[in-house]
Amino acid sequence: MKIQIKQVMTLIENESGDYSAEVxxxxxxxxxxxxxxxxxxGFQAEKIIDGTGKFAIPGLINSHTHAYxxxxxxxxxxxxxxxxxNSVQSVEDYMTRADVYWGTLLxxxxxxxxxxxxxxxxxxxxxxxxxxxxxxxxxAALESGMRAVITRGLIGSVGExxxxxxxxxxxxxxxxxxxxxxxxxWFGPHAPxxxxxxxxxxxxxxxxxxxxxxxxxxxxxxxxxxxxxKEHGCTPIKYVADLGIFDIPTVAAHCVYATDEDIAIxxxxxxxxxxxxxxxxxxxxxxxxxEKMLEAGVNCVLGTDGCGSNNTQNMFSEMNIAALVYKGANxxxxxxxxxxVLSFATKNGAKxxxxxxELGTIKEGALADxxxxxxHEPQFFPSTNLISGLVYSATGAEAETVIIDGNIxxxxxxxxxxxxxxxxxxxxxxxDRLGMFH
Amino acid sequence: MKIQIKQVMTLIENESGDYSAEVxxxxxxxxxxxxxxxxxxGFQAEKIIDGTGKFAIPGLINSHTHAYxxxxxxxxxxxxxxxxxNSVQSVEDYMTRADVYWGTLLxxxxxxxxxxxxxxxxxxxxxxxxxxxxxxxxxAALESGMRAVITRGLIGSVGExxxxxxxxxxxxxxxxxxxxxxxxxWFGPHAPxxxxxxxxxxxxxxxxxxxxxxxxxxxxxxxxxxxxxKEHGCTPIKYVADLGIFDIPTVAAHCVYATDEDIAIxxxxxxxxxxxxxxxxxxxxxxxxxEKMLEAGVNCVLGTDGCGSNNTQNMFSEMNIAALVYKGANxxxxxxxxxxVLSFATKNGAKxxxxxxELGTIKEGALADxxxxxxHEPQFFPSTNLISGLVYSATGAEAETVIIDGNIxxxxxxxxxxxxxxxxxxxxxxxDRLGMFH
Numbered sequence: 076m077k078i079q080i081k082q083v084m085t086l087i088e089n090e091s092g093d094y095s096a097e098v099x100x101x102x103x104x105x106x107x108x109x110x111x112x113x114x115x116x117g118f119q120a121e122k123i124i125d126g127t128g129k130f131a132i133p134g135l136i137n138s139h140t141h142a143y144x145x146x147x148x149x150x151x152x153x154x155x156x157x158x159x160x161n162s163v164q165s166v167e168d169y170m171t172r173a174d175v176y177w178g179t180l181l182x183x184x185x186x187x188x189x190x191x192x193x194x195x196x197x198x199x200x201x202x203x204x205x206x207x208x209x210x211x212x213x214x215a216a217l218e219s220g221m222r223a224v225i226t227r228g229l230i231g232s233v234g235e236x237x238x239x240x241x242x243x244x245x246x247x248x249x250x251x252x253x254x255x256x257x258x259x260x261w262f263g264p265h266a267p268x269x270x271x272x273x274x275x276x277x278x279x280x281x282x283x284x285x286x287x288x289x290x291x292x293x294x295x296x297x298x299x300x301x302x303x304x305k306e307h308g309c310t311p312i313k314y315v316a317d318l319g320i321f322d323i324p325t326v327a328a329h330c331v332y333a334t335d336e337d338i339a340i341x342x343x344x345x346x347x348x349x350x351x352x353x354x355x356x357x358x359x360x361x362x363x364x365x366e367k368m369l370e371a372g373v374n375c376v377l378g379t380d381g382c383g384s385n386n387t388q389n390m391f392s393e394m395n396i397a398a399l400v401y402k403g404a405n406x407x408x409x410x411x412x413x414x415x416v417l418s419f420a421t422k423n424g425a426k427x428x429x430x431x432x433e434l435g436t437i438k439e440g441a442l443a444d445x446x447x448x449x450x451h452e453p454q455f456f457p458s459t460n461l462i463s464g465l466v467y468s469a470t471g472a473e474a475e476t477v478i479i480d481g482n483i484x485x486x487x488x489x490x491x492x493x494x495x496x497x498x499x500x501x502x503x504x505x506x507d508r509l510g511m512f513h
Numbered sequence: 514m515k516i517q518i519k520q521v522m523t524l525i526e527n528e529s530g531d532y533s534a535e536v537x538x539x540x541x542x543x544x545x546x547x548x549x550x551x552x553x554x555g556f557q558a559e560k561i562i563d564g565t566g567k568f569a570i571p572g573l574i575n576s577h578t579h580a581y582x583x584x585x586x587x588x589x590x591x592x593x594x595x596x597x598x599n600s601v602q603s604v605e606d607y608m609t610r611a612d613v614y615w616g617t618l619l620x621x622x623x624x625x626x627x628x629x630x631x632x633x634x635x636x637x638x639x640x641x642x643x644x645x646x647x648x649x650x651x652x653a654a655l656e657s658g659m660r661a662v663i664t665r666g667l668i669g670s671v672g673e674x675x676x677x678x679x680x681x682x683x684x685x686x687x688x689x690x691x692x693x694x695x696x697x698x699w700f701g702p703h704a705p706x707x708x709x710x711x712x713x714x715x716x717x718x719x720x721x722x723x724x725x726x727x728x729x730x731x732x733x734x735x736x737x738x739x740x741x742x743k744e745h746g747c748t749p750i751k752y753v754a755d756l757g758i759f760d761i762p763t764v765a766a767h768c769v770y771a772t773d774e775d776i777a778i779x780x781x782x783x784x785x786x787x788x789x790x791x792x793x794x795x796x797x798x799x800x801x802x803x804e805k806m807l808e809a810g811v812n813c814v815l816g817t818d819g820c821g822s823n824n825t826q827n828m829f830s831e832m833n834i835a836a837l838v839y840k841g842a843n844x845x846x847x848x849x850x851x852x853x854v855l856s857f858a859t860k861n862g863a864k865x866x867x868x869x870x871e872l873g874t875i876k877e878g879a880l881a882d883x884x885x886x887x888x889h890e891p892q893f894f895p896s897t898n899l900i901s902g903l904v905y906s907a908t909g910a911e912a913e914t915v916i917i918d919g920n921i922x923x924x925x926x927x928x929x930x931x932x933x934x935x936x937x938x939x940x941x942x943x944x945d946r947l948g949m950f951h
Binding site: 145146148149150152153154155156159181182184185188189297352353355356357358359360361362385386387389391392395396399400402403404405406407408409410412413451452453454456457458459460461463464467468470471472495498499502503505506511512 | 583584586587588590591592593594597619620622623626627735790791793794795796797798799800823824825827829830833834837838840841842843844845846847848850851889890891892894895896897898899901902905906908909910933936937940941943944949950
């Protein structure tokens with residue numbers, strides 16, 4: 076469809092990478108932005124959106140979550156990390172692929188409503204079908220209109236039937252969604268402590284073979300570091316790097332306890348690091364060395380983590396906390412600026428999945444993943460610095476209209492792709508069946 | 514007016530102080546809640562509100578802010594504390610009482626829209642009139658329909674004309690608003706480093722004489738501690754305690770560097786401590802010892818601080834961060850629960866200003882300060898734990914209808930007390946005049 080967004084304040088990135096807010100006309104043709112200035116020759120808009128009082132920003136990229144975990148929202152709060160992990164996993168054993176499908180739809184609803192258009196998922200069931208309850212997380216993401224990198228959390232050691240089956244499932248899912256641009260299949264080895272070395276290495280070689288990347292949890296908790304040093308004589312990051320698994324595109328989640336050497340390793344292997352400040356705090360894991368990562372030139376991206384350890388998928392809340400907490404931890408108000416955080420949630424997220432210049436930016440030729448925020452609200456006045464406002468003042472609920480891959484997914488707060496009442500009903504039923512109402 | 518809120522999920526506090534969510538009928542007569550069950554005899558509702566899909570919570574209490582500073586929103590970001598203070602104060606010198614009035618109205622708009630009904634303000638100009646631009650912060654708060662404890666930030670040493678004049682202004686403002694239940698006049702000695710000892714003592718004795726409390730900034734930055742130990746040989750808290758100024762109701766803001774001895778002093782003198790986690794992080798001051806304060810039984814309350822050091826007045830965002838950041842700082846997921854934080858923002862705030870049982874709670878006989886949240890949104894599903902949802906999932910934008918002192922101030926997101934367009938226009942003009950657009 077040909078869409079014109081008229082006279083809208085737009086988040087523009089200049090050559091030096093700095094952001095500014097400028098009034099533009101955005102012309103969309105198919106799934107691409109074709110102009111920010113004049114209508115291309117012969118452009119006939121089928122849809123015109125008035126940009127008055129709105130702020131057009133690139134759709135936010137949530138670089139680490141477990142979407143099905145929206146079902147765990149507010150379920151296991153204020154628990155220590157390992158108790159929490161056990162309590163969550165004991166429920167997961169009873170979850171079906173249909174549960175994953177409905178939970179992911181609920182998660183997508185919250186993400187779209189708060190301006191996120193793309194997410195990296197680590198789930199527990201691969202799709203059997205392309206649509207419906209057996210399509211799992213990938214099918215739910217496709218149906219929601221969102222863009223997603225779908226990974227299945229892989230655990231166990233090679234040789235066992237279970238991980239072999241998991242890997243076959245992942246490759247099968249990849250086949251099912253092969254012709255869908257919005258769904259990217261990656262591997263998701265859960266963590267060094269839950270995947271054996273040979274398994275991690277096999278995934279990396281399969282990644283090379285099939286052109287797939289991976290996401291993995293690294294150095295999230297103190298206990299993980301202690302155990303790794305006991306077992307392997309080094310940090311988890313050093314350990315997996317020595318296994319040679321960083322030759323494929325990798326997004327490492329958390330890295331709370333990354334040492335200077337670990338950070339150098341990340342930089343050397345072009346590993347992207349997903350900051351999850353809220354999850355790290357909620358589970359009592361602490362604060363990751365974000366400033367050192369930035370200084371070292373590591374590609375920092377931002378994620379909410381699953382609802383089980385955050386309770387919301389609101390990336391504006393995550394950006395706000397990311398801009399604040401490292402200032403507190405380093406006692407340095409100049410540490411991690413609003414512009415830094417905005418980059419984590421947009422262009423850096425795009426770079427992490429090989430979409431630099433295509434996603435996370437509003438410019439001619441980029442994919443049309445655009446969020447229109449209503450900034451005619453008190454939290455955006457006076458309008459002296461709208462970029463700062465995105466990170467420090469916004470609630471996330473300003474998202475009014477969301478365009479993904481050129482399609483209008485939400486218009487004036489009405490979701491066009493998902494039957495919300497049906498999802499609410501199903502998720503309440505599932506939470507009840509899983510005994511989450513206590 | 515007689516109002517009935519029909520069949521609404523309501524935040525109820527039981528004898529042990531725990532919260533639960535229960536469906537109730539709320540009957541309001543005049544400025545009080547008269548029943549949560551059956552209509553009182555002869556009760557004829559003039560207004561009936563359908564509670565379906567709504568969650569009735571006590572209006573939140575923002576226990577520390579500088580409302581006029583909404584004009585500084587996004588103006589001086591990512592600056593070290595003392596540079597920030599100087600840059601802000603250099604602009605304040607050019608601010609008029611009218612600026613304070615418009616800035617406070619803007620602040621009230623954001624607070625009402627995010628579920629706050631009462632705030633403690635420290636401003637820079639006392640009212641000359643009861644209404645209009647010369648009514649300053651107190652007049653703006655009154656006009657907005659909010660409840661407020663208004664204090665004028667006092668600086669300088671006694672004997673000088675300036676502080677004497679300031680104190681006369683405060684007492685005059687108190688007279689002007691003496692017959693307004695929603696406006697409480699307190700003193701606001703800025704800080705030990707900006708007020709001389711005799712001045713602090715005079716304020717305390719005037720407080721006794723006039724039955725007024727005070728709010729003061731204490732132990733906010735490392736430099737403040739160092740200077741206090743150099744000058745007075747002890748911490749700022751010990752120093753002011755020894756001056757004997759804690760005999761009047763006191764809300765101490767920040768206390769980031771409170772020692773164990775300081776905390777014991779706070780407890781001994783029934784000083785309430787206002788946590789401002791976002792401001793403390795943004796200015797690089799660090800994390801206050803919230804868990805120790807709680808363990809010691811100090812009355813902890815919550816504040817956003819001014820927009821100059823936070824950029825939003827959204828108490829839901831502040832509650833969320835308060836529930837997360839001390840877990841991170843103490844590496845302890847069980848530290849500061851959702852219920853704790855909810856108490857800080859409601860009943861503890863009420864206790865701090867002598868309104869225990871009247872504010873910060875929904876029960877028969879309490880003042881009718883009630884916020885109706887729309888919880889029929891993804892961030893509140895599954896609905897396994899709505900109390901947790903208030904602190905961990907809500908954006909603040911769920912606030913739909915706000916009742917203060919029995920008056921409907923906002924209905925279905927329409928503000929009934931403030932001409933928002935006029936306030937936006939005036940605040941843009943003021944920010945421009947003060948040279949904030951750069």
